[in-house]
Amino acid sequence: MPTRDLTLAMVGSGGDGVVTMGDMMAQAGARDGLNVIKVEAYGPQIRGGESSCTLRMSADPISAQGDAVDVLVVFNWADFTRFKGEVVPKADAVILYEASDPTPLEDVKIPTATNAAWIPVPFVELATKATGTKAAKNIVTLGILAELFGIPQESVRKAVEFKFGKKKAGVLEANLKGFAAGREFAGTIGVDVSARKLEYSISAPKLVMTGNEACAVAALHAGCRFFAGYPITPSSEVLHFLSEWLPRSGGRIVQTEDELSALGAIIGGSFAGVKSMTSTSGPGLSLMAEMLGLASMAEIPVVILDVQRGGPSTGLPTKSEQSDLYMAVFGSHGDAPRIVLAPTDVEDCFHATVDAFNIAEETQLPVIVLSDQAIGQSRQTVEKANLVHEVIDRRTPTAEELADYKRYAQTPTGVSPMSVPGTKGGMYQTNGLEHDETARPASSHVMHEKMSRKRFKKLDFVEEKYPLYVHLGPEKADVGIVCWGSSKGPVEEAMKELAANGVSVSAFVPRIIMPFPKKAFLQYAASVKTLVFLEVNFVGQLYNYLRTLVDLPAGTRVFTRSGGMNLSVTEVKGRIESVLSEPGVREEVTA
């Protein structure tokens, strides 16, 4: 019985081309209209160290990478051990490993793979024979995988042709030979792996993109024409992408000397009337604390994308965590309102970013988009048709407003007319000091209170207009999961399995963190028997923040752990099961 859903993992080191192979297969899958999620992981070496690539391909919609792999390709057992606990084969997985690896099989301990098919493959030998170089190992492997697991060779071959088509004469031919050799070898394997054969009908091609790319495209879509940023893992791809596409769109980009300058520059750009964005990760967000307060005080719309990684400090730069919520919501001295959004997957990165620009313009507030590495750097297929989103532009002051222009006029919504340099009657001198309606410095406590009230009032409007969240599962349930960001995927996957096992479970995933969709959340909380928070940070930042806003039901359960590993489906299931069986607020991570 073939399958509609297959997860492959490939492990090797520097020269093995594991990631290239993964990319080619992902593209091939997307071309066939499959749903694909691809994730990479690396060791500490800057280059040439161990790397792994995990690829899930499915004929049906999928929302997470999935924890356990059906097919494991190991070029080198030494590299594999570095990913212990991260790459976990299923009990009955198919394991293809380099036949010439000297490590004795009995030394290879994969506790989960109790019933696996272990297939030695002479990858190096096949490649050398067919192409004259072992560098083609990954292309040979592609041939094997395509043949064994039913990824139409048509697409994979096209991928090979595309990759080598422009290289010098002979290269393409050699690689095609390698590909054929792989397919041929596959036929000689005497193990039945047909249960792992993907079965699907080809449909329209999908886009393949990362969360970071989705944010970058969304910025262009939203009308962002100025970007300033400083490189930092795992957000630099936004800078990279925009360095190419922003100028093409007629915009401008500056790589600044640091993050303080980056936020300063986009505050300047937006003050000047151009929609502006920066992107960063935790350390950069921390450096932006003072400037964030300035944007809040001077009421200047800006969008700050924070792709979260493990913290505090330099932490785990290449791994995901959801621990910048406190900084995003509470960071900066003084009472400084801001908006915080949290996309839940690659596609949602697009929507969150456009929403961010829209809300920024509507409220003249800084908007932080809290993505995380697990979304930002994971490559997923997306339906192009889903990437549409209304764009709201800055409202310029009316002639009437300009007649007696007050930049910070008190209004029912707290939002005042913002004029842009070049407007004749709209001159004002803004500042980060407390000021009166005309922007003049004012230090009276009465004015300060009035202006604080004005600035915070803007949040009410957003809470009303943008109650962004996702409700997964049934309307009423025994267990109600609250999670955010990249955790939505594994939660959604786990819920399918739990529901199949008769567990009554739903989930509430906020897409806006500040202001929080309180009304919807309280309704949701009332719809479940036990509320369960799942967070990938140590202290439970969303949970604690929510406690400042609403009274959570007695008996609410909180599971938090530090990041470094994405929330897994198994973990979600385990936690829900433990809620249903025994009490306990925090669980140890063990591995």
Add this chain to the structure above:
Amino acid sequence: MPTRDLTLAMVGSGGDGVVTMGDMMAQAGARDGLNVIKVEAYGPQIRGGESSCTLRMSADPISAQGDAVDVLVVFNWADFTRFKGEVVPKADAVILYEASDPTPLEDVKIPTATNAAWIPVPFVELATKATGTKAAKNIVTLGILAELFGIPQESVRKAVEFKFGKKKAGVLEANLKGFAAGREFAGTIGVDVSARKLEYSISAPKLVMTGNEACAVAALHAGCRFFAGYPITPSSEVLHFLSEWLPRSGGRIVQTEDELSALGAIIGGSFAGVKSMTSTSGPGLSLMAEMLGLASMAEIPVVILDVQRGGPSTGLPTKSEQSDLYMAVFGSHGDAPRIVLAPTDVEDCFHATVDAFNIAEETQLPVIVLSDQAIGQSRQTVEKANLVHEVIDRRTPTAEELADYKRYAQTPTGVSPMSVPGTKGGMYQTNGLEHDETARPASSHVMHEKMSRKRFKKLDFVEEKYPLYVHLGPEKADVGIVCWGSSKGPVEEAMKELAANGVSVSAFVPRIIMPFPKKAFLQYAASVKTLVFLEVNFVGQLYNYLRTLVDLPAGTRVFTRSGGMNLSVTEVKGRIESVLSEPGVREEVTA
């Protein structure tokens, strides 16, 4: 009937010497053993603008400036109007004003002074006649005030002698003449002000110091021998004082290029084994966010004094607010434990600072001392005998620990042996990356969780050993006030009056914010019928933070308003009365 408690306010501009006069009287009072609280306020001009000085002197202990003044001295009505709402005379106040001021008295509106004694005084004329220059106006005034309000002329005259004794010949004589002229003029005033005459017996002299000075002395006392800082209002006095006294104490000080560098430098100093501190205010604290995370991650004890001012952004640089709590408690990306203390008055600044150094050394955590402008820059008398506090020094690793040295060894308390450069067996290479017990970079999620747990465990120890708080008033009460920082003073004063009126009221004032003394607080909460939060920030930062820690009783009331004006006694009383009468969670400030 004379009084034991007198509040004087003097208003003038640049050349009027209002602040000098206030200082001399405060010193004179302290010499006589009176309790004195002195506060200054200025207009926006950098120099020569309007200034006011308010001075409370009492034979009994006092804890706040008090809102309404008994005696008002006005050199210039135009200047007085700038302090409308800040300098408020009592109904029956004595008002001494410049006789030659051209402003018609009917244009001077002081709504509170319904029954005041209005006394025109030819200050300028008296000064010019007696001394040849109107510059001696303030010395003439001193004579008048000493005579009318019973501040022993002996002390005030000594103050004059001290001030002018070292000036060139004739200056002292002229001023003493001015002083005498003032006294003489006082005798000619035909208004009975005897009810305002201070009656007290002279006792041992007291110290006169500001909160900032108390912090600086405490740092020296605690063994701080390295300070790095960047000037910022209202904390610069710490830098100033230490630039003189740290070198004298054998320590070293650097004025850095910015606050990032300041915190970086003291992290370096402390890593090198020397107790180190920096001081700043809101904008500087925001800039320290990333470095704060480094100190937390690398487990380096440092003390950061934040003297809060009005925010966000540049805000109200010279005025007090309690709005950096969020930043102190939640600022910095990632899960980054830290300690936050909050002194309640000038004397407590001393204790909080020594505690900060002690806790920093005991836990190897960054410790933030959240003072505020109303404490930091108010000048108060302090009993020297109260300024004693045990000092805890850094524990160096034992020979046994050095034998197999692990900088971040897992221990029951989470605190590991910290060796100092120069120690032969104690070498390690620390970092802000996640690391293992030997400080080597480690990116496994398992290690990350273990180490997060270790770092947070240290807070438990502090919560146990340092449940710092003040409980004011009876053991059980109808109304229980929760406030913090400089608000303790006005709350204490208001409680006296409320208690006198039969209102059953107590107060809980935490002196440590993180970790919060939860046990004591919950006990306290159970001891009152209604809990009332009073905060000088817009959103209720302490209240919200507390909600993340404990479930607050239903019916808890929260009064918050932005800063720019210290909490006043009248305001406290008003709010307690409103709690006792009608409902409502937030009140408007009106003025």
Add this chain to the structure above:
Amino acid sequence: MSSVVETPAPPRFQPGDYKSDLKPVWCAGCGDFGVVSAMYRAMAELQLEPWNTVVVSGIGCSSRLPGYVEAYGFNSVHGRALPIATGIKVARPELNVVAVGGDGDGLAIGGNHFLHASRRNLDVFYVLMDNEIYGLTKGQAAPTTPSGDKTKSTFFGNPEPSVDPCELAISFGATWVARGFSGDMKGLVDLMVAGMSHRGFAFLNVMSPCVTWRGDDQFKVMKAKLRSLPEGYDRSSRAAAFAYTRETETLTTGVLYEAHEPSLLDRLEAQRTKAMEGHEGLTTEKVLKVFFPPF
């Protein structure tokens, strides 16, 4: 600054037209009065349209200046005038952007932005009001405070050497570097007109006495040291300029250095023009094409 309006006759704008009606908080006698007056005159000489002009600053006494100029203004946070000016100018190249601030603002906390704005040859005119002290915070040592001076923060005298802002600007890569004195109105106006007309990063260090924290004398002392650059001075030579930096006995005003190199906006514009070729009317739809499998 690039887009300067051509002078029509008679002038539409008088110097007074650039004066806002906000009263300066500066002390009587502060050098910054001279700076803002010179700015009004220079703006009038160039007939800058107030609404197409933005004056940006950080925090300090000197950084209050934008409030006193009738134009768009941004009194931002300490040390960050140049990042904000960068954003304004790059986002809206047609605006006239002037950045101003103090020696603490620009050389202590903001020193890095000064370096990088200079290096990029950003099209902004930057005026630093150098009073050799932190004025607003009441008299602490600045990076230009002479070594040994006693200030509020250096009880035993400033233990640190000072820097010469003009020398820094030149090695940072600024393409127009000048020194002026707030007491020399005519000279200052000329320098400002030239600086505002320069294409690329123009830096003007104005010695602007702080009567309150450096003493009433500072003005007289500076005035006595005043010199001009010699006839025939070669302002295209960096080496020549260094003969007039780190002065102690003299205070030489004038344009120390000038170079003609493409400005940041020249370079960005060239790239942008090239980038847009073949991508006219780019839509999201078209951008998304790159994410489809290319085969």
Add this chain to the structure above:
Amino acid sequence: MSSVVETPAPPRFQPGDYKSDLKPVWCAGCGDFGVVSAMYRAMAELQLEPWNTVVVSGIGCSSRLPGYVEAYGFNSVHGRALPIATGIKVARPELNVVAVGGDGDGLAIGGNHFLHASRRNLDVFYVLMDNEIYGLTKGQAAPTTPSGDKTKSTFFGNPEPSVDPCELAISFGATWVARGFSGDMKGLVDLMVAGMSHRGFAFLNVMSPCVTWRGDDQFKVMKAKLRSLPEGYDRSSRAAAFAYTRETETLTTGVLYEAHEPSLLDRLEAQRTKAMEGHEGLTTEKVLKVFFPPF
């Protein structure tokens, strides 16, 4: 750096004694291997006691170096090696303090600290590994990346001019400034020995190729440009040094500039000694005296 141990014979420490047993994460062929090797040798030549030595860095490939040196080490946060080094050295002057990092770390985000550590003449030896790129974050433009170069962050070529770190150091006020090449072991060790022995702020810019993001060629290209300073070069002249900065066709190694001026610690120590006079054994009790009314 000031307190350097005098050489006993035979040497107690061999270069290998300074090598920690942590395996470098650097790519094969990375120039930083040469830098750390030279450092082991220089330390051995000076017989630095590992436990009295601290190596401090920021973040970057190059900033991983402290982990590979057997001494106290601090791999801090991006751009902040020098603030931390300042604290260590000022708090504990007797320690040998070496700061290291990359061109992004030291010239982009950390540029201001470089300026001020230099200005103060802080007693630290600072080694900048200049690979003209951001290595760790995978190849974005650094302040030393040549103008026009295509990098990950500059699709249309780097639109910004680059700086010469040595020229900057000289105008910042550094008192020992040198350029080295990671492929020239002998020269590098000599420079490091001299830099570590200098009293005051010593700056060494090491051209250290990034084979991964600047191409395998970078090493060869640099090697071909290698020159030495001419005989009789006057390293006391700033003007002379500027003839060897902003080079494009050559890569001149050697000590470009050296001056003998009091270091920060010299100045602080002088003040401290004066300050302590008459205040021996200062107690809190005695300090508190100043707060009693003085009459």
